[in-house]
Amino acid sequence: MKEIDFKEFRQRVGDLRGKEYWRSLEELSRSDAFDEFFAQEFPQQALALDKGVDRRSFMKLMGASVALGGLTACSGPVEKIVPYVNQPENLIPGRPIFFASAMTLGGYANGVLVESHMGRPTKIEGNPDHPSSLGGTNAFMQASVLNLYDPDRSQVIRHLGEIATWSDFLASLQPVLKMAASNPGAVRLLTQTMSSPTLGAQMQAILAKYPGLMWHQWEPVNRDGVREGLKMAFGSYANTVYHFDKANVVVTLDADFMDSGPGHLRYARDFAGRRRVRHNVTKSINRLYAIETAVTGSGALADHRFPVRPSEIETWAREILAAIGGGQARPAVASIAKDLQANRGASIVIAGEELPAAIHAIAMAINQALGNIGSTITVTDPVEVAPTNQLESMRQLVTDMNAGTVKALIIMGGNPAFDAPADFNFAHLMSKVPFRVHQSLYYDETGMLCHWHIPETHYLESWSDARGHDGTISIVQPLIAPLYNGRSPHELLGAMLGGMDVNPYDAVRTYWMTKAGTGAAFETTWRKWLNDGVIAGSALPARGGAAAAAAPSTVNRQPSTGFDLQIKVDPTIYDGRFANNAWLQELPKPQTKITWDNVLLVSPKTARDLGLSDDRRDAMVNERRTLRANVSYRGRTINVPLWAVPGYPDNSATLFYGYGRERGGKIAAGTGVNVYPLRLSDAMNGGSGAQISLTSSEYPIGCTQEHQSLNFKDTGGDRGIIHAAAFEEYQRNPHFAHEGEEESKESMYPPVAYNGHAWAMVIDSSVCTGCNGCVVACVAENNIAVVGKEEVVREREMHWLRIDRYFRGAPENPEIYHQPVPCMQCENAPCEPVCPVEATSHSAEGLNDMTYNRCVGTRYCSNNCPYKVRRFNFFQYSDYDTEALKPLRNPDVTVRTRGVMEKCTYCVQRLNAAKIDAEKENRRVRDGEVTTACAQACPTQAIVFGDMNDPQSHVHQLKGEPANYTLLPDLNTRPRTTYLAVVKNPNPEIKG
């Protein structure tokens, strides 16, 4: 094994700045093994069977399949048509209906439109009228529909683990309620963050009726830092709403404002609106500085990204504040401060959701000094029903539990036995409470430890209401009756208030009657609210008051020995609540591309210091493996796979919590490592002084970063897959993306004229954060199968749309680019002539059709695809057997079987439906009438789809942009999917 010449490759990369893009650390070191698998799309296809099949079992299997196949072929399957007895009004069988509703996460709502086929919710879209969504969706919203049908959801009321009834539960609740009326502090109610006005009113009524009852709130992603920081700044609990559409300069302090947190879909849309470049239209674009530890989606879009150790973020924040006041600062900070000063009232400094309160207070002090508060930042009253420091609330609860004063504990939602701070010993202390109730979607770690478990309704199953990031209220409208006997929180609270069977619909409606009046007028208003998905004008009004100008003096710094450990919420399975969601598990994590696992992120140098040489790492990564490491923090140790990533600060490490569920369900079982044991009450998001030691145990990792990569190295380096330039350079030369382009016009095909529709897509790379919303939207729309970690390791994931990630520059702090790659729908498609059975052919509208029923699985097409967008069903990946998942499928898309090729179709089912509707009126499909699932989901509208033969269409205009380029133009495949080159806006004062 040669010792890696790190200096050499740094030099190579450093010197080639401007042209050389790379995908991963392994590619930089360019080992032979790497080159070999780089060239193949399914490099491990020889390993089809785990163990060999002997002659005898082969004969048995063949005999059985011939017998069965022969028998079943004789008669077609019997199919029944079961009409309604009384058909509901407005329901047309075969046509979907959309209902407005809202999904909450961490208490904050995003408006959704839910597609319903014959009463079955199948797909979530964003509600364009909802201020937090504006039509965009994130991965959680898209995947939430799978949670609805999850067969592992809790299905029965349990008492001591045995099936029980609701009335049994109500009976046993009566003595507890008596106690709550008389005995102060004996009965505790533990909820998650709550923004529902109706639930809030019910809570108020309960607290009034039972003076002895105490209400606690806890969830692991609780925004305590934001809440307390704003309290420091404004004197009382508050909520901030940012207006990125008005900001010329944005500075993030470990804040991923575009991909997580309340309002992030809106923020991404607003930011992108100031980011995208249109020829002769755009006069200026905004500028983003990211000061952060691990790479985030917002950081990837930044013009300047500073990888900073977690313990240093506060120092940077203080320096910015000082520099704005005229103080001394390092050159980078001085330049940022100057830029901010030049954009007073038109800039934003935003601190991350998981940062401590002090940094939030500092950020607000900076914004105050810059005059941003009131212009780019609106301060309102809190969105929550009862803003609480959740950590203190939980601390009080466990203290009382330990003292034995808690006689009954009712947990509504959440999983505190799994996710409470480790030093609180919550699960252990639960045994000191004589009466415990748990209401949740899953019979999980907490449910196991409770006397009573009540299945909770999914948001698509029950009425409620909730507030968005700016306080806008939506009525949560159910699409289906509870599938698994769930009870809504309104019912549980109603029962505690003395109603035997409170209907959630009545609860919500009655509450709103008290607000908006009764009678016929209310009915009209109510119907409008349900139709729109929002209550117009219900956003919280701006409130006056300035932020404290001075930074809080308490410097809560621990001695900086050992590693800085940062603990963050997992980007795809959240705090663990989505651990049983296979779509989210298999979704490559936005910045690391790891599936089914959580890892310990470190920098390549730190990995080397720990004993993982680059050579060893490359060799292992090529075999889809990595080494595990022990992470110790204050005497607590966990064992996690180590993963080196570029753009990460040295001597730091990031862990994502949410994995390691013990009672999470069949999908969650055995995935990842539980990080909660390191999450302590005085270091909720990590701290300094962690110890990391490498072990020799290897661990397989399903990282999709190198899968299906465009093989541009074989043909002599850079082929212009990514083009990026500064805004000034773009203005000088808008055609920069076409420089040195070798476009070939040679073709064996006869020229084809497309006179009807010509469907096409343009992807604006400038505004893609790599958030993955489009990928899950595609999975949900097109019934894409989940393959599992073992198959992902073999590069067989089925996602039709992947997001490629490229780097440029030195691995310490490279520029980062995201590129969504669906099927290019080439006009001269290389896949078509090689198919021996014509299963893939060209449509008259330029689509590259894939006919599943013709495919015999030769895989020639995928061999011949230069973009590597074809996916093959090596096994029966689609689940044909689980009854609970059948209603989830999109009935307009075939569920594929083993042995057939599949790929992106440009959502041809939607195109056909739109064309049929248009043809019935004898007109053409209008621009905007139909779009693909990915384009519809994209929060930043980076994906634009339409008919490029229509001169009025958006996509037609974008095709004419000078920055519009194709991938691998020298092949003359004439792709219909093209890209707009990245335009950034770096500050000329900051070099490197």
Add this chain to the structure above:
Amino acid sequence: MAQIFHRSTNTLSRVTIFGAVFIAGFVLWLIGGIVRSPFATGQGVHLEQPVPFSHQHHVAGLGIDCRYCHTSVETSNFAGIPPTATCMNCHAQIWTNASMLEPVRSSYANNQPLQWQRVHRLADFVHFNHSIHVAKGVGCATCHGRIDQMPLTYQAAPLTMEWCLDCHRHPEKFVRPTNQVFNMAYVPANQDVLGPQLVRSNHIQSLTTCSTCHY
């Protein structure tokens, strides 16, 4: 060394080799015949239904329009099978005691749907839309045959892809004026002249790309 095979085996082997082409041809012809036969396509087969519903009686005898029951044929991919309530619109008043209609009454009384056997079944990978065919002038009878003459409903056409393509390739041979779509007894006066006219005036396309139906 003596010859192992008699000279006549030469002829035999020639016949076998030459005949193999015919044998293979015959087998292919046989398979082709079987997959097109009603045995495989289900064409002309009566299925047992919970109620022996007669289209002949309701359509030809009583003159009920197709769309009275198949309500979504003009709006949806699925023509729609009437809910029990539609049957009861009339049968709450007439033939209220007919034993034949007992399943309908009990369905209505017990709120349990009737379960009909599907007569026209397409494979799951084929997507067919009624509404566009109706809108462009493909008559009900073009595919479903003379439903008005069927005491028990059967599949009149083979529903093979070949059969679909006959019309998709040459729509002018089959289309009719849109006001004649629901007319069971429609006979074109001069299809050779009318067909191409309708194709032009109704913007009827010959759609034969795979993704028209398969996706």
